[in-house]
Amino acid sequence: MRLANDLPKHFEYFQQRDDARGHPGFTPTQKITAALRQLAYGVGLDMLDEYLQMAKKTGHDSLNHFCKGVILLYKRRYLRKPTIYDIQRIYEVHSERHGFPGMLGSLDCMHVGWAMCPTAWRGQFHRGDHPGPTIVLEAVASQDLWFWHAFFGVVGSNNDLNVIDQSPIFDDLIDGVEPPQAFFANGEHFKYGYYLVDGIYSEWGTLVQAYASPLSDKRKYFTKRQESTRKDIERAFGVLKKKWVILANPIKFWTREKIRKSSTRV
The missing domain is CATH 1.10.10 (Arc Repressor Mutant, subunit A)
Known part of the structure; x- marks a missing residue:
């Protein structure tokens, strides 16, 4: 609307x-x-x-x-990368809300069903663990549901690793044109921020994973906070799926919501 x-x-x-x-x-x-x-x-x-x-x-x-x-x-508000001001604001919010200074957001991938995929392309976009062809969406989302990175359309049977190898997310960092992202944590100065990811990703300096088998109390606490903070991207994906359901069946959705609200009032 x-x-x-x-x-x-x-x-x-x-x-x-x-x-x-x-x-x-x-x-x-x-x-x-x-x-x-x-x-x-x-x-x-x-x-x-x-x-x-x-x-x-x-x-x-x-x-x-x-x-x-x-x-x-x-375009000027949504279809762009974060500016220096945006990065500092993201740092402040994530540090205050989640306790992760220097966190740019949560990085993850999601399979989106492609019901109208052309027959000639179905084999390229079909994985065995999905009933039909899918498109992999790689995204970075902050706590306020801002998708400031989205990459999709990679051909082949892909997972998170295949996609990030082709993703342009680190191109500006490699080319040296990334805006300043310096921050301090525990008295140490760091030049670039980082992303929270799950265990499938490689151990890169810009990707922070949870411990696979935490033994000490400190590692258990960190793993708990890391996994809870990564709910930001899961919540963002959930909002996207909800929007797609509304778009696919608008009359059915609004009728169901009206019935639900009426029963709640009763």
């Missing part, structure tokens, strides 16, 4: 106008829904004719204007 409010204010295409017959045209919500369904499911424009009574050209134009509009409106 925020998109439906913002796009018509800035772009004439999403404003409802009369057609050549003088009848009201498509509403902003209908055009945005057409674009989202194409992006989410890769559906052909013929399906929009049945679902939204929308012609191919209108569906194609809706997608183009939607993508350009989102980039122009939200």
Whole structure:
């Protein structure tokens, strides 16, 4: 609904106008829904004719204007890497909330089902432990659900290690153009921040894992705090899955939520 409010204010295409017959045209919500369904499911424009009574050209134009509009409106705030100010704010929040100074966020991967995967590509995106083709999403999320890194679309049967080997997450660090990330911890100065990860990742200096078999009380305490802090990325993935469910079955979802709230009040 925020998109439906913002796009018509800035772009004439999403404003409802009369057609050549003088009848009201498509509403902003209908055009945005057409674009989202194409992006989410890769559906052909013929399906929009049945679902939204929308012609191919209108569906194609809706997608183009939607993508350009989102980039122009939200790029400066969302579609970017953290600035020096953002990094310091992330450090302060994570240090105060989780007790991890210098933590940039939690890094993890998630398999996203690709129901409309072309038949010719299904073998490239199919793993044995999943019922159908999937796309691996690698993401970094902070405690406020900000996804400031997202990488997906790698071809092949992948896990977290295959994906990070091809990911651009450390390209700026290798090229020496990464913004300053210095911080202090226990009186020591560190030049770059780090990410919390699970046990599958390699032992790199920028990746902090929990102890596999902690024996001392200090290691047990650290492992407990590390695993609880990594719930940030799990919670962020959970929010994404919830949004996909709403997008896939909007009428069914809202009806179920209405029934649930009514029963709760009773």
